[in-house]
Amino acid sequence: MALAPAPARAAPPTLAECNGIKDLAFVAHLDDDLLFMNPDIASNVEAGGCVRVVYLTASDAGEGEPYMLGRERGVRAAYAYMAHKPDVWKADTGIAAGRQIARFTLQDNPRVQLWHMRLKDPWLGKGWGSLTPLSRTESEPGHDVDTLGPYRETYSREQLVDTLAELIRQYAPTTVRHLDDTIAVPYTQLCWRCAGHGHPDHIASARLAREAMLRVPGNYAETGYIDYPSQERATNLADSEIASKSVIFQHYAWNDYHYCAGPTGCKEPAGPAAAWVQRAYYVSRQDIAPQLYPDGRGGLVVFAAGETSAAVSHWDSGQRRWQSLGGRTTGPVVSFAHADGTAGLMARDPLGGVWANKQRHDGTWQGWQALGGLRVTQIPAVAPRGEAAAVALGYDGLLHWIAPSGIDGSWSTWQALPALDGVTGAPAAARGADGRYVVFANTAQGKLFYTRQLPASQGKQAPWQAWRPVAAPITAGGLAAIRNQEDRVELYFRERGDNHLTKLVETGDTTDLNMDWSPPTDLGLPFIGRPAIQADARGNVMLALLERAGGPLWLVERGIPIKLDADAASPPALNIIDGVVYVVARSAGGPQRYQVLSRRNGAWAERLTLDGVPGSGGGPFAAMAARPADLPNLGANAASNTVVVRPSANDSGTLTVERMPTQASRTATR
Known part of the structure; x- marks a missing residue:
């Protein structure tokens, strides 16, 4: 090993040097990343990305430097194996x-770095049920934690957060990964292999990392990982992923004498580790909105991402339960309409890739296809009123546009929009009166901008004009836009400071590239997340939104807020089908379930609850991919059927759940 003891302040690698991927992972112990974050980290190393892992503790278990150094050799061996170096x-x-932090850079692939803060890590009592130095410093004011090894440092809680925040600021990651901060069991009541319990160091490291992220906001994705409790869930990795994850862990275990004395006779992964290498699950905060889609027959299809399965699911009324469409996603899905009237879905995988799925006319699904060429920080924003076009912020800091290239499920390539300095990852899109799209975005400074499509040359994608400012108060996100009954774009956003919903309406010549706007109207309603927006058959605009987490839902109609008789954990979804207004949101507290509110002829129906979202069914999107021969086929048979929610034929004040009628199918051509 080459030694360079002097502190180094080399500039972090550029995004280009990292092939567009800059992962930053914070973990408590030397092996947490291998057991709980793989295969994601290994996939990014394989893709030529930059990966920087920060280990907060020395992982010495009170056994001193020799054990710490052995475990550090183990993670180096594992990452060298991942990188094939x-x-x-x-x-x-x-x-x-x-602060001085021990750093190791892989000689033949300097994109891989391991940083060791080396916080001392014995139990402060007899073991489980007691604190560790890290968990005590995180949870009890006035305590500090010392380091082990040659770089002597002492950290308070505030200094730990400062250091993690500076690591984020220096590196400018595309994704920050951490462990599960959501376990509410007090540190001193945690126990080994008890259901739902984690390690106090895991929880503390994640809480500190998330607090550091709040100090350094930016256009990076966040992914939290379930650790010990993942063993309580179904296996969700493919056989090839399990095999690769196991061999990577073995390279570590050969250097950790609590696992193995070396390669000879080593049976790892075994015991709990054997369960962990078969799984990868993600932290859910119960705040992800569902998606709604009209089935074309007066009913409503409901989609959701499983909080425990990480899979995309839809409601099946034939068995009165949810069915999984597979995949592993860390966030929401979005739905939209294809030109032939069938539903489409988009989901984002844990590596930032976007996947699309298309419904066939018989209600079955083609399978997932990758919309390659771009990694995004958040799920794309789709234009409302059922139009299949989307915009997303890429890892490159640019907004990108994509739309279907036909009715067979195929898509155009991603198109980069003009650069906008300081743009954030929550844009909005709408179709103007001239049929061309307009995209809205706000910057970190709270300024609002738009860009419009320009006329396209034959056979080429339409170019976009340079970004132009919108005269508006300082914004705090929450963008939503739609074309109204007068063919003018209405734009909504959250005003910074009071978080009120604020409205602008397009004025002047709707074909002019210079869009004029009405004075802003403060609707007096604070909200979180993104509003759901729709227009009825006459073009009258309606919004649904959530006032606060666990708080009331609101419907805004003709500019008038109406408080609904429902509290929710997630922002709502909204749709209007045959004159029936549907508002759907995740219920507050408890297991994952959704409340369906509907209004017909001015009267609200009895609320319907959809529960039983499956805890399994997730897996790689590629394992559920569409066959190349099946993509142009709109009617091939498939195993899963979509179902719908609709008003009862006998009582308009109640809702029923029914299976979508099956249409004749034709065999896919090969």
């Missing part, structure tokens, strides 16, 4: 917030 590293020190 010799296990030769350059050792030096990195600096963050004035």
